[in-house]
Amino acid sequence: MRDVSNADMAVVSTGADDGSTRARAGADEPEVTVQDILEAIMAAEESNDPDRELAGVAGLPVPESYRGVVVRAEESRMFDGMATRDKDPRKALHVQEVPTPELGPGEALVAVMASAINYNTVWTSIFEPLPTFRFLQRYGRVSELTRRHDLPYHVVGSDAAGVVLRVGPGVTRWAPGDEVVAHCLSVELEDAAGHDDTMLDPQQRIWGFETNFGGLAEMAVVKANQLMPKPRHLSWEEAASPGLVNSTAYRQLVSHHGANMKQGDVVLIWGASGGLGGYATQMALNGGAIPVCVVSSPEKAELCRRMGAELVIDRAAEGFCFWKDEETQDPDEWRRFGERIRELTGGEDPDIVFEHPGRETFGASVFVARRGGTIVTCASTSGFQHQYDNRYLWMHLKRIVGSHFANYHEAWQANRLIALGKVHPTVSRTYPLERTGQAAYEVHRNAHQGKVGVRCLAPTDGLGVRDGELRAQHEDAINRFRGH
Numbered sequence: 001m002r003d004v005s006n007a008d009m010a011v012v013s014t015g016a017d018d019g020s021t022r023a024r025a026g027a028d029e030p031e032v033t034v035q036d037i038l039e040a041i042m043a044a045e046e047s048n049d050p051d052r053e054l055a056g057v058a059g060l061p062v063p064e065s066y067r068g069v070v071v072r073a074e075e076s077r078m079f080d081g082m083a084t085r086d087k088d089p090r091k092a093l094h095v096q097e098v099p100t101p102e103l104g105p106g107e108a109l110v111a112v113m114a115s116a117i118n119y120n121t122v123w124t125s126i127f128e129p130l131p132t133f134r135f136l137q138r139y140g141r142v143s144e145l146t147r148r149h150d151l152p153y154h155v156v157g158s159d160a161a162g163v164v165l166r167v168g169p170g171v172t173r174w175a176p177g178d179e180v181v182a183h184c185l186s187v188e189l190e191d192a193a194g195h196d197d198t199m200l201d202p203q204q205r206i207w208g209f210e211t212n213f214g215g216l217a218e219m220a221v222v223k224a225n226q227l228m229p230k231p232r233h234l235s236w237e238e239a240a241s242p243g244l245v246n247s248t249a250y251r252q253l254v255s256h257h258g259a260n261m262k263q264g265d266v267v268l269i270w271g272a273s274g275g276l277g278g279y280a281t282q283m284a285l286n287g288g289a290i291p292v293c294v295v296s297s298p299e300k301a302e303l304c305r306r307m308g309a310e311l312v313i314d315r316a317a318e319g320f321c322f323w324k325d326e327e328t329q330d331p332d333e334w335r336r337f338g339e340r341i342r343e344l345t346g347g348e349d350p351d352i353v354f355e356h357p358g359r360e361t362f363g364a365s366v367f368v369a370r371r372g373g374t375i376v377t378c379a380s381t382s383g384f385q386h387q388y389d390n391r392y393l394w395m396h397l398k399r400i401v402g403s404h405f406a407n408y409h410e411a412w413q414a415n416r417l418i419a420l421g422k423v424h425p426t427v428s429r430t431y432p433l434e435r436t437g438q439a440a441y442e443v444h445r446n447a448h449q450g451k452v453g454v455r456c457l458a459p460t461d462g463l464g465v466r467d468g469e470l471r472a473q474h475e476d477a478i479n480r481f482r483g484h
Contacts, residue, residue, distance in 0.1 A: 034218050034457070037063070037457075038457045040053075041057065041111060054163055055176070057111070064099065065099050066098065066217060068213075069436045070094050070154055071094070071154050073133045076127050076131035077127075078091065078127075085445075087125075087444075089121075089440035089444055090441050105169045106224050107168040107171070107221055108166065108174055108224050109167075109220075110182065110219065110222060110227075112220050112456040113162045114235075114237040114454065115157045115454045116237075116241040116427075116454060117436075117440050117451070118159065121209075122440050123209075133154060135205070135210040136210075149211055150212075155208070156208050156214045157220070158184035158208040158243070159184070159241065159244055160215030160243070161180070161464070162236070162457070163176075163177065164176050164180055174227050178227075179230040179232075180229065180230055181227075182226045182243065183243050183406070184206050184244050185207070185226065185411065186204070186207040186222075187205070188203035189201060207222060228415045233419075233466070233470035234478070237461055239418075240454075241451040244405065245451065247410060248404075249277075253280050253283055255406070257403070257407075257410070258376050258401060259352040259376040261289050262289070264288060264290065266292060266348050266349070267291050267352045268365070269284065271356065272312075273449055273450065275426065275448075277354070277356070278451075281293055286422055292311045292341055293312045294313045295313070296315055298314060303450075321333060322334065322360065322361060322364045331389070334364045337368060338367060349370035351370055352373065352375075352376065353375045357379075357380070358382050358384060359380065363388045366392055373399075376402075377401070421474045424477040425450075428484045429448070431452070431454055432454070432455050433456050439453075450481035
């Protein structure tokens with residue numbers, strides 16, 4: 001961990017009047033450390049009234065600095081010339097002390113108990129498709145307030161569960177002591193285009209990827225409209241893990257902005273036991289659809305069956321390979337794959353293809369969707385350059401729908417399903433903040449199942465459960481990914 005320099009500790013003005021809120025302690029306040037905040041939060045674990053206990057954090061000054069997981073601008077060329085698979089997130093992700101930024105209007109400072117690894121953190125750590133410092137520079141030009149984000153380090157992470165410490169001017173929905181999770185949509189909402197669907201706002205960004213002060217840290221700065229109630233039957237690491245992927249799956253599959261899934265739809269789900277696919281599988285089952293789960297190992301196939309899916313394809317065991325070489329796809333494999341789907345479904349093609357691998361699978365996805373069917377796509381974890389035979393799209397009246405995260409309403413509804421115990425976390429393992437690089441490495445190498453969690457302030461797994469009765473009803477489902 002490096003020392004914090006005087007330059008790093010500089011505070012950027014919010015541009016507000018004397019009502020602006022400083023996240024950090026004032027000169028007349030006693031010094032406080034992150035450990036003091038953790039002890040105040042941990043007191044709720046033993047209390048009969050945890051909400052009252054947590055409200056006490058409002059009286060604590062906020063530390064001048066905290067530990068965050070960062071990439072550094074000076075290292076953004078470190079992997080030049082290397083193949084994507086050979087780039088190692090452990091070399092680029094650093095845990096270091098960073099200054100606590102000043103809060104602006106409509107913002108909140110959260111003590112982060114737990115976070116999780118998403119592919120956008122992997123991309124950030126290997127500087128693909130471009131270094132995220134370009135995003136920070138662009139955001140920094142928007143206003144005096146956003147200039148705070150343009151720094152030579154980037155605190156990453158797009159998931160968080162924790163406790164509100166401070167709120168900025170104009171925040172009325174949330175207060176210090178509230179237990180929250182954060183979704184990752186950051187919007188300015190000053191343009192009319194964003195008020196029909198927030199995702200269409202020209203200033204829409206993904207927090208912790210296209211903005212600074214993300215969730216893989218002891219504290220994080222969010223906009224108040226990123227906050228949602230923490231599901232009370234879940235631990236911190238469980239509550240943190242669904243955020244990005246659960247909301248993404250909801251919009252992509254359920255929302256009218258995505259595939260608008262209905263009862264009886266056959267839904268082909270790539271990576272059905274993974275961080276994104278695990279939620280899509282649960283939503284398909286809950287919504288009366290028929291998931292066809294595509295996985296790459298017997299262990300992953302078993303996880304899908306434990307979620308309740310009956311139709312599973314182990315593409316590795318069955319030898320599906322959709323590319324003859326780096327430049328040439330294999331339509332015969334598309335056909336063989338389509339025939340296998342029909343064997344499982346009694347002759348039906350997928351109404352919806354839930355696409356996120358991208359380059360490796362997209363040609364097959366377009367081919368196997370039924371006439372008039374929908375291929376809904378996001379992410380592209382195997383490559384962003386997609387190739388497909390357009391004859392199977394235009395002549396068969398299929399649709400390709402692009403889907404990117406979720407608006408606040410969709411994220412809230414997805415979180416509500418978690419809070420009601422209708423959809424469950426898919427945490428397989430967790431790491432302490434100091435080992436975030438290893439966690440990201442495992443996701444990069446696809447050596448994981450479900451979601452990999454990161455304990456930020458939480459010293460151990462299993463803390464933060466407030467509703468033991470609801471948890472007991474769903475204990476097996478909550479833990480079905482654990483240890484895989």
